[in-house]
Amino acid sequence: MNRMIGLAHLSALHLSPPELVDAAAAAGFTSIGIRVYPATRGETQYPMAAGSFMSARTIERLAATGLVVRDVEVLTLDGIRGRREWEPVLEAGAALGASVLNVIGGDPDRARLTDSLAALVEDARKYGVRPSIEPISYQPLDSIPAAGLLAEQTGCGIMLDALHxxxxxxxxxxxxxxxxxxxxxxxxxxxxxxxPALPVPHRMPLEQDVNGSARQIESRAKRLAPGEGVFPLREILAALPDAPVSVEVPDVWAVEAHGTAAHLKHLQTAADNLIGSPLNTEMETTP
Structure with a gap:
């Protein structure tokens, strides 16, 4: 299975976007995702507006390393956010050359979420960006079938997070x-x-909020590298042979213990080993 391996910003969210470019390139990744809008309440935001100094610096590092930005994150559609919030995010993503915007379905009103997402998809066309809904296990939009229905109704894409x-x-x-x-x-x-039952980290990158929730702590602070757990990753890859891969493995404890460079290189090697290994046809896949 021949796929390019990208790096999600959450794997090293403490790095600013220009720093992330250099660290990802050094670790052997070929693309990155960049957080240009906060995911949680009170989260520190990188100043990545189109035309900003940090955006320009990131573009310089992309040109120097040959990496590309596949996606930007993250816009939560919560029934309140609308065009005023998403236009600057789309502009920031387009300036970086991103083709995907990570969208979270945080609105429990499914009809309103559908309408908001459809409007976002329409607005995003002129930026060359495809908003892609990500089912999150602790958000109102949490399942692949629900995301598939939204894709049919609105033309959005889907970001598949293996954890969720x-x-x-x-x-x-x-x-x-x-x-x-x-x-x-x-x-x-x-x-x-x-x-797993995990302690609340004493400090989270960008001061992310985990609310003391076990799922949120795992999601934002402690995942395992591909191949180190029991998720049906080979089956997922086999089911979606054309989908690009982005490694999203935050581990605040590993970074503290071994450093960012070692953490990212470990992730790249683990993903490369997993993707390069064949699916065991005798293995029973998830039904």
Whole structure:
């Protein structure tokens, strides 16, 4: 299976976007995702508006290293945010050459979420960006079938996070039922069968909020590298052979213990080993 391996910003969110470019290139990644808008309440924001000094510096580092930005994150559609919030995010993503915007379905009103997402998809066309909904196991929009329906209704893409797919009880058969090329990015990580009981980190990158929730701590602070857990990653990859891969493995403890460079190189090597290994056809896939 020949795929280019990208790096999600969450794997090293303490790095500013220009720093992330250099660190990802040094570790052997070929693309990156960049956070240009906060994901959690009270989170520190990198000044990545189109035309800003940091955006220009990031573009310089991309040109120097040959890396590309595949996606930018993250816009939560919560029933309140609208065009005033998403236009600057789309501008920031387009300036970086991104083709995907990570969208979270935080609005429990499904009809309103559908309308908001449809408007966002329409607005994003002129920027060359495809908004892609990511099912999150602790958000109102949490399942692949629901995301697939939104893709059919609005033309949005889907970002598949392996962690949330497993934690929400996803099945690989659901992936095969999605519209063709609906999945724009697979966010690759691994983990144990059940959500672990983890301590709240004494400090989170960008002061992210985890709310004391076990799932949120795991999601934002402690995932496993591909191949180190029990997630059906080879089956997911086989079900979506054309989807790009982005390694999303935050581990605040590993970074503190071993440093960012070692952490990212470990992730790249683990992903490369997983993607390069064949699917064992005798292995029973997730039903």
């Amino acid at each position: 797919f497993v934690r929400a009880g996803g099945r690989t058969a659901e992936l095969k039922a999605l519209p063709a090329r609906a999945v724009t990015v697979i966010q690759l990580c691994d983990g144990p069968a059940e959500t």
